[in-house]
Amino acid sequence: MTTRSLLILPGDGIGPEVMAEVRRIIDWFGTARSLAFEVAEDLVGGAAYDAHGTPLTDAAMARAQDVDAVLLGAVGGPKYDDLDFAVKPERGLLRLRKEMDLFANLRPAQCFDALADFSSLKRDVVAGLDIMIVRELTSGVYFGEPRGIVTEGNERVGINTQRYTESEIERVARAAFELARKRAGKLCSMEKANVMESGVLWREVVSRVGAADYPDVELSHMYADAGAMQLTRWPKQFDVIVTDNLFGDLLSDLAAMLTGSLGMLPSASLGAPMAGGRPKALYEPVHGSAPDIAGQGKANPIACILSFAMALRYSFDLGDEAARVERAVEKVLADGLRTADLAGEEGVVPVSTTQMGDAILAALEESV
Structure with a gap:
């Protein structure tokens, strides 16, 4: 069994909540698909500053350099607005990008058909984007x-x-x-x-x-x-x-x-190939830390889950498994499930972060 190494950096605000759902997806792949991931976890951003007085420790930076891929949640929040520029939470993310030499940032903009009406543009302009x-x-x-x-x-x-x-x-x-x-x-x-x-x-x-x-x-x-x-x-x-x-x-x-919502979009930052041929890589959702809803179970975990799908595709050459995750997300949205950021339609009752994770896991189970 091939072992694939991941460093998870949940970060601040809603980062830990959405990353918890990703951990469940990772565990599912281990049990249902026999894809083993060696997962370590560390601090970044405001969480690292609170614990260590720096937005990213040298030890965490070294771990990021050693793994196959890094998954990051979100950094920042008003609590840290008055910090000196050199130790603001965002400096931890910038250090990761710079020292890992992640020169290519991949930002997909994909409009799921079920969400085409959420865009500020007409449906025919964005459907299938x-x-x-x-x-x-x-x-x-x-x-x-x-x-x-x-x-x-x-x-x-x-x-x-x-x-x-x-x-x-x-x-x-x-x-x-x-x-x-x-x-x-x-x-x-x-x-x-x-x-x-x-x-x-x-x-x-x-x-x-x-x-x-x-x-x-x-x-x-x-x-x-x-x-x-x-x-x-x-x-x-x-x-x-x-x-x-x-x-x-x-x-x-x-x-x-x-596409209608920043809460839906993943990203990848890729660098030069490592010894095994895989590029150094950092994956993160596009959305911010959303401190106003942190801890309330309202966060949309889809962007973070799709960021893991990008890791499957670009770091581990598991395109079929990445597509499996993407189809599960598409099915859940087509079935009408919405977290609070997407529940603008009349009569739609938003599901919690965990409930959205439950639904995506159920869709994955159906795909086996």
């Missing part, structure tokens, strides 16, 4: 130097630097091309080559990589602002989108809301 946005995650304006707030004359100036090397662009482009090759064979690269030199280089490198190694993938280019417009006009024209850190941050959240 299935987009993958690949965001460069470890460079660009969020990490470029110089940065900071300085004084010039009699006023302060905020400085952030957009910086990309050819190799940084090339590796995320290759990740996006590989995904497109396995999907519909279409890749759209988005930047601002009309006003930014980094955008000019981005377009040149992506074009060169596509022409040399991925002639079977249909490559197009679009300015990021036009891309935002097209995502709201006719999103189903896209298959895979690749873009930089800043634009990816904005465009992936825009695409997420096309």
Whole structure:
């Protein structure tokens, strides 16, 4: 029996509640599908700060480097708003991304048919939507130097630097091309080559990589602002989108809301292959820590469960088992079950976090 190692970092707010449902799914795979996972758990974010005075200990960071994949719940909350920037909960997540060199952030935006009416766009625009946005995650304006707030004359100036090397662009482009090759064979690269030199280089490198190694993938280019417009006009024209850190941050959240709820969406952050060939990987739901509902059993666990499905697909090469989880989620939604964030329809009584987990487990049982 192959052992697959996971580090679980539940984090803050609703993180522990949604991660508890993922643990049940993991246990089900061990008993019903004979897929063994060696699971360890540690602290991140505000929980780590409360216990250790830091949002991520060196020991937890070392464990993250050693496992096949990391599953994270959520970090942050108003309790930590007044902390020094260096020890805010979010710094733990950023450290994981940076030190694991997780350069490719995969953000799927998939609209389940049962939830098409939850989108702010018309049903025919979003029904069947299935987009993958690949965001460069470890460079660009969020990490470029110089940065900071300085004084010039009699006023302060905020400085952030957009910086990309050819190799940084090339590796995320290759990740996006590989995904497109396995999907519909279409890749759209988005930047601002009309006003930014980094955008000019981005377009040149992506074009060169596509022409040399991925002639079977249909490559197009679009300015990021036009891309935002097209995502709201006719999103189903896209298959895979690749873009930089800043634009990816904005465009992936825009695409997420096309589906109707941030509580439904998973993500993966992938790095270079480890010794066994698997990429270093961190999986997390897109939603935040939602401290206003923490501990009340109202949280939607689906995004976290689907994040584990992404781990099955991208870290463990278990695409059939990932699809099994996704079909179970789709069935439960088609049957009309809704957590509080989705119970906007008249007469719909929301189920609890645990009840949603129960239903997904039942659907998995039916699939055996």
